[in-house]
Amino acid sequence: MESPQFSCKLGVLSRPDASVIFCEGETVVMAGIYGPIEVKMQKMLIDKASVECNYRPKRGLPGVEDKLYESLIRNICDTALVTSLYPRSAILIALQEMHNSGQLISCAINAACLVCLESGIDMKFMFGAVTCFLTNQEELRLMPPISDSAVKASFVFVLDNVKERILASHTEGSFSMEQYEEAQDLSRKQIKNVFAFFKKTLNSGKEM
Amino acid sequence: MAKQYKSLHPVKYYRDYLSHNIRPDGREFDEFRPTLLNVGTIDTADGSAISKLGRTTVVCGIKAEFCKPKAETPNKGFIVPNLELSPLCSPKFRPGPPSDQAQVLTQLIADIIENSHCIDLKDLCIFPDRLAWCLFVDFVCLDFDGAVVDACILALMGALQTLCLPSVDYDPALDNKLVNLEKRISVPVHSTPISTTFTIFDDKIILVDPTVDEENLCSGILTIVLRGDEICSLHKPGGSPLTDEDLSSCIEKCKQRATSIKDLIKTVVKDYNNK
Amino acid sequence: MSLCEAEKTFVLHGVEENFRVDGREREDYRPMELETDIVSHAFGSARLRLANTDVLVAVKIEVDAPFPERPYEGKLDFFVDCSANATPDFEGRGGEELAVQISNALSSAYRSPNVFDLRKLCILKGKKCWKLYVDILLLECGGNLFDAVSLAVKAALWNTQVPLVKQVDIDGNNINLDVSDSLSDCQRMDVEKAPIMVTVCKIGERCVVDPNAAEEKCSVGSVVVAVAGRKISTVLQTGTGSLHPVTLLECLTLGVKIAQRLDTALWDTLRQIKPNQDVGFLK
Amino acid sequence: MPKDHKRINGPEETVPYNLFTKLNTKTLLTKFEEAVCNGKRTDLRVPEEHRKIFLKSGIVSQAKGSAYIELGKTKVIVSVFDPREIPNRTDYSLKGEIYCEFKFAPFSCVKRRQHQQDTEEKQYSAIMKQALESTVCRHEFPNFQVDIYALVLHNDGSVLSAAITAAGVALSHAGVPMYDAITSVTLGIQDGIRLLDPNCEEQTLCEIPISSKQESSHGVIIVSMLDTHEQISQFYQYGCISVEDLSASVDVLKQACKNIVPVVQKCLVKHVLRTLNEDVED
């Protein structure tokens, strides 16, 4: 089963506390994180940090679809980060889509995870994302088929590295229960090399 | 006294209830709120329905207009869904442009319509590349008490199944259109997606059909949309992780729910048609 | 401009004895000056100074397609701009609420075809018509804005010259118009029945006309009556107070009487205007 | 229209289909005759008869006070929220503020409405605010603002007066102190005939002059009255009406407002009894 190639470069930007440019297959996303910063009065939570995420598409102003990605990534990071250590502050994750060739959401989530790891904010667990595509011939693949119309359904699984439980899931197209479970098992296998890749990048310093 | 306790320590108030596995409004964990559907109430809209899930009320109105199909899809009409969380339904929302939550739910509903293929856009085409129908599907939330997506999809199905468009004869040469209001044709609905929302409380308790308080205090939300026996959307935006057994038990609950909702829609549409 | 109680009672007593703070009676207007042809770019313009209320109105005309549901009629569009020169509160978007209120009052006053016939602005049914932009600039607010604006708008419309369409030829669906640009053969619009607004303020038990800024502050309720010829084209109640039906009718009849007086005064001044006089702020 | 990035936008130009129906060749005069033939209107009402009113309070659970009104087919829902600070105002104001927002649902009229507020809705909001300002005891909540939102679900004529009556009920349901109960009525005049509580079609017929007779008046009047103090809290009229017609119709309107008061009172008493029984139980 041929899986997408990962590569990333840490510390790309100077202003944010941590930044990464991450590519999965041909999809490229750049992410930056601003560690515990001052929060506006209305958004302030007394006992924990308020996590915010803004996602910018490649072209044009952020539309309704990007708001869905923003809320997806915001909730995932909110569960993963130990926000109770930084009460009454804010953590801002900024994502910029550079190029999209199929696995946009999983690439953005992996970039967000990497940048959280890099920023040194405590995390309960590491999370990774995998995209599976179900082609019209009912065949599950990790790489996006060439033509868009050949895809019957696509699944995005976000799993944590402790017990590999489903943290988040976003699907497109219609599918049966069995196909969903098959995709789940496939993604559990693939998630291992995602986490392996994360460990390698963090241990070996800047470049991979 | 109870009201003060609830406002000062909302989470503890809920945990005390859940420890006796009952919810503050007296429901079991997997019990749904009473569901009502009323169809065809607004005759300035081509198709309309009002759905009530407990106290959550959503009105769906469909208005059809002519438009020119896109160059790259000459034989396809358009469906434009928009959810309006007006400041009328809850103090959380302020007047002005739609809030982030409204935009996220709008996109979710648009994805569900697209994934479930309940309406085939080709049926909306009157004359390829020249004239097509554009269905403006507007949801207005009157009372925001949780599980808004379920109420919207229920109202959508009610409105779509009673939608009837006037017949049009179009003469491409002179580009003039003659609309005959009396003869109205209905749009074929290929499937009826049914959505169910669960919330995960303190990483272990799963509640069905949450109220707005439960949605604010929960640690994770899961929305599953079934179409027949296929799933057409499984949306879990983060929140506390979910084991496989819980997921499959949720899907089982959805299946039972789907059958009861389908009967509800059938009976309501049948009464409306023979009235 | 906030008044203390003593000042309010002083104004109240003045109105009772029909001898107001500035010596006027209840039904007298403050002195007005009217000039036309102020803005050379515009097709018609007028400036009106009512004591220290200063309004500048300019009318521009463009070709446009009529509304599908009213193919025979041209279009009339009011735009009010509160310049920050009047008061610092109008800075940025401050004056928007007042601007929307005045433009809505004007559009509902000019709505009925008996008052201002838009059918004369139609060039080709369903395809081409004139669109009249009436732009109102408030330079200074000294109270009684509705009256000043309505008089200035009527004068500007009277002064407007609508170009003559010499020839219209249609090929397929693009239409080109041949418009004569010589000033001599421009027609004037029939503004005879254009509405005049009169603001009637209820101070204490009496009704007062042309309130200045101070009197507006201590009036309980006020009614804006737009009178076209002998008929009432719009009634709008402003202010936070409520009125007894009897006083409302009293205000209406007073409004109609005063409006007719104003209308005759306006027509006299318009007739006295000779072309290219020395006009403008330098006078 | 600038592209609205916060919503899903359909294709640029869309045209409503009812423009292309068979041309209704009947002249305005004949249409008006059909609307009012020998003293009876299309829905068999006498010209000066009000439609049946359905009024219910406590519809929106999330709001402090709410009311739903049906005037024949016209459906309006109003919700009231409890006082909050007045946004962007620093000085201390003695009287509380009222913020009114009047909105048509996109599908409520024959022609589809935009999501953003257009000039007509802004005008209706201003009129509604002006009507309610004289009824609410604003000195009771100084420096705070009460928000009132009205939404029209189905527009079949006299929507503004339905919204004002429903807002009065919603305010007292929310426990906001008021000087008096407020009711509002719309009257269409065409060529000397007075149509009380006109439906959508009759209202449009009254807005344009039909008869060629010079002195005939036409127009629409919207009045809201305070019940016990017999005060007019708001009066809005457009069209072209002579003074005599106007003063005659003021009496008709006064009487019509009085007839609605029992419906409002019944609804409020039912609400008070309901809260009293709840109070006795727990």
Place this chain on the structure above:
Amino acid sequence: MDEKPKSKQNPLICLPGQRLCPSDNTYTSGQGTYERQGYIYSQLAGYVDIVDKDKVKVVEVHSKGEQTVVPAQGDIVTAQVNLITQQFCKCFIKCVGDTVLRRPFRALIRKEDVRATEKDKVDIYKSFRPGDIILARVLPITEAHTYQLSTAENELGVVIAHSERGHRMVPISWTEMQCPKTFVKEPRKVAKVVPENINQAEDKEEFKSVQE
């Protein structure tokens, strides 16, 4: 409408704008009513209540649902502390008296209003912590949007506080509270509250056990 309103079972219901009685020396207008041209009218939809206060009958109207309650000067309010600085402590008013507010109002406790004694030697950090629930009295309203509160009486101050570990702490003196699990003592300005009306039943055992 002059006869005495009946007792609680079938009360006299009134609607806004309803004329109740002529306002002469026997009857005066109370809460929920207003007086105009010699008559008392009701402002609310509710039931009429006559209260005898030193030989003058005060006509009041109570509407059962949540009235529009706005914190007035002198009310005792329950608030949650939100932000701490050296000079003041910002908090949200959650309930006024015993009516719960749907929307919290912003409030401020200045350093000088924390304690009646040694006003200037007060250290805010030793009196309140974010998240504490306090009882306070509303001072005269000066500023436009924020209420001034004071806890300068013995019955006012912190009522419910959570220790670092998040357990409910028990007051042991009027300046200290103790966590029953970790026995850590944290300084607070404690409200001297008679146990039965504010603490829950299970706290009572805790309270007793700590005292022995």
Place this chain on the structure above:
Amino acid sequence: MSRSKELISKIGLRLDGRRANELRRIRCKLGVFTEPDGSAYLEQGLTKVLAAVYGPHQVRNRSKAQHDTAIVNCQFSMAVFSTNERKRRPRGDRKSTELSMHLQQALLAVIKTELYPWSQIDVYVEVLHADGGIYPACVNAATLALIDAGIPIKEYVCACTASLANNDIPMLDISHQEEVMGGPTLTVAALPISGKIVLMEMSQRFHLDHLQKVLEKALQGCRDIKQILDEAVRLHVRDVGCSTGWANTS
């Protein structure tokens, strides 16, 4: 660049009949309105501008107040009917915000703000008719309004535009027609007596050695404008003075 040849005819006359270094006719009037503390109306050729000054008064939003100086708040807006093509919105677009900032910059250099700490001075400018040279007219009108409001200023701040015709003859005070016909325009706001330049802005490229010539011409223009404004102010002060009886009407 060929089209700019006709800007000046062979005998040195421009399109509107002016000489190369001749200003358009400037007519101005102080104290036009009663409500603002100071107001002025200025006509430069066909360009007509109204200016009003409020202040020094309390700062509206307290966070911006400064303890040692007054803050100057400017707003530039053009009437909807001021240009040939009707403008959709009077202010709020980028151009008017930019001109407001430039106006503020020019006036800050002149007003003695240290005399009014914790306070704010509002300067509002409304363009009634735009025929080229809008910014200079606004600066000159604002100066007059400040003087009418009695706010102490170090010196008159005058502004003028200059351009280059047949790329060697510098021209002064560019009208809208000449602006549109091409040719780079240089806008200069300066303190005429001390010769300091407050703001300099170019619309297109200038050749270096031409720049010095055109700049010199523009400064000369500013000095002439100062002369005209000064005369108008003295006239106004004399009128106000003799009507209130303290001027020695020699």
